[in-house]
Amino acid sequence: MKTTIEVSNICKKFNKYVVLNNMTFKALEGEVFGLVAPNxxxxxxxxxxxxxxxxQDSGNVNILxxxxxxxxxxxxxxxxxxxxxPAFYEYLSGYENLKVFSEFKKDIKHIQNIANTVGxxxxxxxxxxxxxxxxxxxxxxxxxxxLNDPKLxxxxxxxxxxxxQGISDMRRIIKNLAKEQGKTxxxxxxxxxxxxxxxxxxxxxxxxxxxxxxxxxxxxNDINTxxxxxxxxIINLANFTKKIEEVKIINYYDNVIVVESKNIDALxxxxxxxxxxNIAILExxxxxxxxxxxxxxxxxxxxx
Numbered sequence: 269m270k271t272t273i274e275v276s277n278i279c280k281k282f283n284k285y286v287v288l289n290n291m292t293f294k295a296l297e298g299e300v301f302g303l304v305a306p307n308x309x310x311x312x313x314x315x316x317x318x319x320x321x322x323x324q325d326s327g328n329v330n331i332l333x334x335x336x337x338x339x340x341x342x343x344x345x346x347x348x349x350x351x352x353x354p355a356f357y358e359y360l361s362g363y364e365n366l367k368v369f370s371e372f373k374k375d376i377k378h379i380q381n382i383a384n385t386v387g388x389x390x391x392x393x394x395x396x397x398x399x400x401x402x403x404x405x406x407x408x409x410x411x412x413x414x415l416n417d418p419k420l421x422x423x424x425x426x427x428x429x430x431x432x433q434g435i436s437d438m439r440r441i442i443k444n445l446a447k448e449q450g451k452t453x454x455x456x457x458x459x460x461x462x463x464x465x466x467x468x469x470x471x472x473x474x475x476x477x478x479x480x481x482x483x484x485x486x487x488x489n490d491i492n493t494x495x496x497x498x499x500x501x502i503i504n505l506a507n508f509t510k511k512i513e514e515v516k517i518i519n520y521y522d523n524v525i526v527v528e529s530k531n532i533d534a535l536x537x538x539x540x541x542x543x544x545x546n547i548a549i550l551e552x553x554x555x556x557x558x559x560x561x562x563x564x565x566x567x568x569x570x571x572x
Contacts, residue, residue, distance in 0.1 A: 269296040270332070272420050272452035273318070278327035280313055280476075287313045288476040290327070295469065297419070300446045300453040302467035304460065304563055310476040311456050312351075315424055318454070319349050331420060348418035350426060354409025362393035362400075362408050370415050379415075385444065386411045387437050403434035410441060414451070421445060423455045427462055435462060442466050464488075464559040472566050479566045484559065493518065493561045494535065496525040499548035508541050519564045528565060 274294040280287045287310045295301035305311050316322035318329055320340055329336040331343045356365045366379045383393050386407040392400075400408065406426055413421055423442070427435050443466060445451040457463050463470065464484065472480045480487070501523055514534035519526040529535045542549060 269298060271295075271330075272297050272299075272332060273454065274330045275314070275318070276328050276330070278314065278317060278329070279325045280310070280317065280322070281325055286476055288317075288324070291473070291476065291478060292327075293471045293478065293481050295452050295454060297452055298446050298450045299468045300442060300455060300466050302463045302470040303454065303456045304463065304470050304472045304559070305474055306567065309474050312424075313476075315349075315351060315422060315454075315456070319347060319351070319422065320344060345416070346419045347422065348413035348416065348420070349422040349424075350406075350409040350413045351422065351424040354405055354412060356397045356405070356408065356412075358398040359396055361396055362388060362404075362411075365397060365408065366393075366411060366415060369412050382411045382415055385414070386441055402429045403431065403437070406430065406434070406438065407441070410438075414445065418451070420452050420454065423453060425456055425458070427457050427459050435459075439466050460560040460563055461558070467559075470559065472563055474567055480562075487562060488559070492530045493526060493528050493565070494552065494554050496527065496539070496542075496549060497551035498523045498525065498542075499550050502547055508538065508545070512538050512541075518561065518568055526561065526564065 271294050276292055278288050278291040291310070291314060293301075303311055303314070313322065317324050318336070320336060320343075331346050334343050336343045357368065360368070362383065363376075363379060366382065370379060380390075380393075383389070388404065388407050388411065392404060397405065397408065406429075410421075410423065410426065413423070426438055426442075430438060439462065442453055442455065446453050455463070455467070467484055469481070469483050471478060505517060505520055505525065512534050514531040515527050515529045515538045517525060518528050527535070527538065529538075539549070539552070
C-alpha cells in the first residue's frame with residue numbers, strides 16, 4: 269500500500285516550551301491511524317501543522333510524496349479535516365451548506381452521494397442546520413471534510429457528545445471510508461475503547477514525544493494486566509507493593525487497582541497482603557488486552 273502521510277522529525281516550541289520533539293510517524297492508504305495522548309501533549313499542534321494552520325520549527329510533512337511546506341496548495345487539496353466542532357451556516361440547509369463548500373457546486377448527485385455516505389437522508393439534508401442534533405452536525409462535518417475527495421481525512425474527537433447509536437454510526441462511517449473507499453483516516457479520541465474498534469495503527473505520545481507507534485494487532489497480545497475491584501478505597505496503595513517488585517501498579521480509579529505482573533506467585537502475594545490488611549476484594553480478573561491498559565502502562569512508564 270502507498271504511504272499517504274509521512275511526518276518526519278517535527279519540532280515545535282512556543283517560547284521556550286517544547287510542544288513537539290522530533291515527532292515521526294506514517295500512515296498508509298486505507299488505514300485508520302489513531303493519535304493517543306493526554307491533554308496538553310501536542311495533539312492539536314500536530315494536527316494544525318499537518319493542515320498548514322501552524323508552521324513547524326523543523327521537520328517535514330509529506331502527503332502522497334509532496335512536501336507540505338513546498339507544495340502547500342497541491343497538498344491541501346488532498347486533505348479533509350473535521351477539527352473540534354464543525355462550523356456551518358445555521359440558517360442554510362445541509363444541502364446548501366455543502367454546496368457552499370463544494371468545488372462541484374452544480375453537481376447535486378455528488379452531494380447526495382456524500383450525504384448517503386455519512387448517513388444523512390434527503391429529509392435531513394433539506395432541514396436547516398440550526399435544527400440538527402449534535403450527531404447530525406458531526407455527520408455533516410465529515411461530509412464537508414470528504415466533499416472534495418481528499419486522500420487524507422483528519423477527524424479530531426468526532427465522537428464527542430454522541431449517544432450510543434451515534435457512536436456506532438460514526439464507527440461504521442469511518443470504517444467505510446477507510447476500507448471501502450481507500451481513505452487514510454487520522455483520528456483522535458478520548459474514548460480509547462472506540463479507537464480500539466476502528467484503528468489499524470496507533471501513535472501514543474506524551475509531552476510531544478512518541479512512546480509507541482504500532483499496529484494494534486501486534487501489540488495487544490502479550491499484556492499481563494489484572495484488575496482488582498475493592499469494596500472501599502484505600503490510602504497509600506503503593507505501600508502494599510514496596511516488597512513485591514514483580515507487581516507494578518498501572519492505575520487506580522473508582523476503587524479499581526490496575527496492576528501488571530508476569531509472575532503469578534508475586535500477584536498472589538500481593539492479593540494476600542491486601543486481605544491480611546482487611547481490604548475487601550469484590551472482583552479480580554485478567555485484562556482482555558485493551559488499548560486503554562496499554563496506554564496507561566506507557567504513559568506511566570514515560571513519566572518514570
